Amino acid sequence: MEPINHVHGRAIPFGRKNVDTDVVIPAHWLKTITREGLGKGAFEAVRKEPGNVFEDPEYAGAPILIAGDNFGCGSSREHAAWALLDMGVNCVLAPSFSDIFSGNAFKNGILAVVLPQEAIDRLMEVAKTDPIDVDLETQSVTTPFQDRFTFEVDPFRKHCLLNGLDEVGLTLAQADAIGSYEQRADSDLPFLAHPGRQAA
Amino acid sequence: MTTAPRTLYEKIWDAHVVERRDDGTCLVYIDRHLVHEVTSPQAFEALRVAGRPVRRPDLTLAVPDHNLPTTPRQDAQGNRIPIADAESANQLKTLAKNAPEFGVRYISEVDVEQGIVHVVGPEQGFSLPGATIVCGDSHTSCHGGLGALAFGIGTTEVEHVLATQTLILSQSKTFEVRVDGKLAPGVTPKDVVLHVIGVIGTAGGTGHVIEFCGSTFEDMSIEGRLTVCNMSIEGGARAGLVAPDDKTFAYVKGRPYAPKGADWDKAVAWWTSLKTDPGAKFDKSVHIDAADIQPTVTWGTSPEDVVPIGGVVPAPESFADASKQQAAQVSLDYMGLQPGTKMTDIEVQNVFIGSCTNSRIEDIRAAAEVLRGRKKADNVKWAIVVPGSGLVKQQAEAEGLDKIITEAGLEWREPGCSACLAMNPDKVPAGERCASTSNRNFTGRQGPGARTHLVSPAMAAAAAVTGKLTDVRTLVGEPA
Numbered sequence: 001m002e003p004i005n006h007v008h009g010r011a012i013p014f015g016r017k018n019v020d021t022d023v024v025i026p027a028h029w030l031k032t033i034t035r036e037g038l039g040k041g042a043f044e045a046v047r048k049e050p051g052n053v054f055e056d057p058e059y060a061g062a063p064i065l066i067a068g069d070n071f072g073c074g075s076s077r078e079h080a081a082w083a084l085l086d087m088g089v090n091c092v093l094a095p096s097f098s099d100i101f102s103g104n105a106f107k108n109g110i111l112a113v114v115l116p117q118e119a120i121d122r123l124m125e126v127a128k129t130d131p132i133d134v135d136l137e138t139q140s141v142t143t144p145f146q147d148r149f150t151f152e153v154d155p156f157r158k159h160c161l162l163n164g165l166d167e168v169g170l171t172l173a174q175a176d177a178i179g180s181y182e183q184r185a186d187s188d189l190p191f192l193a194h195p196g197r198q199a200a
Numbered sequence: 201m202t203t204a205p206r207t208l209y210e211k212i213w214d215a216h217v218v219e220r221r222d223d224g225t226c227l228v229y230i231d232r233h234l235v236h237e238v239t240s241p242q243a244f245e246a247l248r249v250a251g252r253p254v255r256r257p258d259l260t261l262a263v264p265d266h267n268l269p270t271t272p273r274q275d276a277q278g279n280r281i282p283i284a285d286a287e288s289a290n291q292l293k294t295l296a297k298n299a300p301e302f303g304v305r306y307i308s309e310v311d312v313e314q315g316i317v318h319v320v321g322p323e324q325g326f327s328l329p330g331a332t333i334v335c336g337d338s339h340t341s342c343h344g345g346l347g348a349l350a351f352g353i354g355t356t357e358v359e360h361v362l363a364t365q366t367l368i369l370s371q372s373k374t375f376e377v378r379v380d381g382k383l384a385p386g387v388t389p390k391d392v393v394l395h396v397i398g399v400i401g402t403a404g405g406t407g408h409v410i411e412f413c414g415s416t417f418e419d420m421s422i423e424g425r426l427t428v429c430n431m432s433i434e435g436g437a438r439a440g441l442v443a444p445d446d447k448t449f450a451y452v453k454g455r456p457y458a459p460k461g462a463d464w465d466k467a468v469a470w471w472t473s474l475k476t477d478p479g480a481k482f483d484k485s486v487h488i489d490a491a492d493i494q495p496t497v498t499w500g501t502s503p504e505d506v507v508p509i510g511g512v513v514p515a516p517e518s519f520a521d522a523s524k525q526q527a528a529q530v531s532l533d534y535m536g537l538q539p540g541t542k543m544t545d546i547e548v549q550n551v552f553i554g555s556c557t558n559s560r561i562e563d564i565r566a567a568a569e570v571l572r573g574r575k576k577a578d579n580v581k582w583a584i585v586v587p588g589s590g591l592v593k594q595q596a597e598a599e600g601l602d603k604i605i606t607e608a609g610l611e612w613r614e615p616g617c618s619a620c621l622a623m624n625p626d627k628v629p630a631g632e633r634c635a636s637t638s639n640r641n642f643t644g645r646q647g648p649g650a651r652t653h654l655v656s657p658a659m660a661a662a663a664a665v666t667g668k669l670t671d672v673r674t675l676v677g678e679p680a
Binding site for chain 2: 016017018020022023026027028030031032033034035044045068069070073074075076077078081096098099100103104107108154155156167168171172174175177178181182185189190191192193194195196197198
């Protein structure tokens with residue numbers, strides 16, 4: 001995973017609420033066995049709506065997406081995160097995210113930043129004309145008009161994002177702790193440790 | 201040692217913590233990992249590139265479901281019928297190659313045990329009460345019906361579990377959804393969960409694990425509990441669970457991967473302790489009276505857009521908040537509906553009975569009960585019944601349910617995810633409506649432009665025979 005600290009640029013003022021991951025990337029795009037090339041399927045149905053923000057040249061190449069409440073609800077497909085990255089978006093601002101999407105975003109180095117609805121409303125306005133600045137180190141979102149909004153982030157996630165850490169590698173370094181748990185479980189919860197075993 | 205009263209979720213969580221960290225996250229052990237073809241290729245590939253093995257292949261079970269056509273898979277001579285869609289075929293082939301390469305148990309598309317991963321897990325006794333269960337699929341919440349802590353994960357987490365048999369998680373908040381009382385005739389577990397989602401909203405459970413408490417769930421069959429927990433994610437909760445009881449133990453006992461001998465006795469002793477303690481506190485609670493629940497249908501493009509079958513399509517301005525008003529208008533435009541239209545006046549051209557929500561034997565029986573001696577309406581062009589697994593199919597055929605279904609003019613298919621999501625040939629044409637027993641009425645979910653109305657199996661069967669959304673209670677008890 002690439003380290004990420006700072007995202008600066010135009011933001012797509014989408015603003016819609018309850019955007020599910022079927023909307024971010026429809027199922028027929030999920031037949032791939034790689035992580036690449038999903039950007040062209042991103043928001044496929046929305047792009048057909050007249051006057052939608054994704055087809056507006058004003059926001060071409062924008063690295064930030066602004067959405068409404070509960071962004072990324074529904075399917076667990078990580079393809080939604082891969083599709084955003086492939087279309088050049090590595091930061092999403094919303095009043096709330098689904099739990100699964102928020103995890104998938106983090107694991108792909110996408111900043112999923114939670115801000116109050118009032119802040120989102122203001123940034124939707126700014127996004128129409130000007131760039132937005134998101135800084136992970138200081139946990140703040142700023143605009144050229146002196147707006148400044150701070151956000152919360154899980155300390156572990158912040159550490160991983162700033163340093164581009166591979167979580168699998170980190171956990172494998174704790175193989176001993178996992179091994180001890182397995183030994184304990186083997187005597188305490190043997191029915192979970194051995195599917196279908198014919199125990200004496 | 202005295203411990204503070206704990207909820208069921210907290211008991212399962214505590215039993216699986218490998219390590220607590222200073223930052224509040226925990227390394228949590230995963231007992232069962234279900235794998236299907238869509239969300240696993242990139243995870244296996246990452247292991248291959250890093251030269252990492254699967255830590256516990258014996259705790260991992262792979263089965264194809266999403267891409268499979270539900271038409272026959274073998275010809276009369278037993279030869280495999282090729283899959284026309286090259287990308288689907290390639291994804292299926294990739295799982296068939298990855299599973300043996302990493303030593304993972306694999307059920308192939310022609311094995312009788314094959315089916316939708318969330319039907320297969322409980323059916324094989326692979327999913328157990330008190331276990332932590334994950335799968336790269338959000339409807340993993342389903343297995344909570346057995347009293348397991350089960351939730352969907354993304355592909356990077358699939359890779360993490362394959363490599364380490366753990367996940368790094370923050371503990372969720374707890375949410376009690378209590379429903380007490382007897383369900384009226386014609387009201388099913390599907391109606392209960394649709395009603396609950398209508399009450400709490402699609403983001404109501406975000407950050408929480410739901411425990412479904414109360415006499416309604418105690419009285420419910422295990423398959424009914426699986427249906428309810430399946431749709432926890434539609435209420436925003438990553439997991440939902442029902443405390444295991446004697447009914448759960450009876451359901452699990454004797455299944456292929458269920459504990460046996462001394463392991464069984466030890467299991468039941470522990471499972472019996474998996475109840476929320478008196479005095480344990482939930483972070484949030486809602487109480488619902490079962491008598492308030494009617495056969496329920498959706499009108500919009502979010503699972504929270506529900507209305508009793510006797511109701512009408514709501515007007516956008518009837519919603520309090522402005523963004524919901526706007527969303528409702530977008531939904532109505534997509535669905536081609538006018539406010540004030542009676543739900544029972546809405547014609548459907550398609551009927552889908554299946555999916556991980558409603559494809560178990562009790563669901564097929566409920567549909568067949570309504571279809572018995574009746575015929576599909578002429579305006580219904582496409583109506584399919586897709587059993588959740590080969591074993592469900594076998595059981596239904598042994599009971600003669602397939603005959604009732606086909607005599608009514610519906611198609612009886614091979615097991616798979618089918619028309620729940622547009623990844624295989626079973627799709628709803630643009631602009632047409634479908635009465636569907638699946639779990640998501642999202643825009644484009646059943647195919648680009650498809651209009652989905654979520655219903656129970658009995659209600660879907662009723663729609664098939666009348667050609668409109670129908671209160672099943674008006675058919676039951678009447679001569680066919």
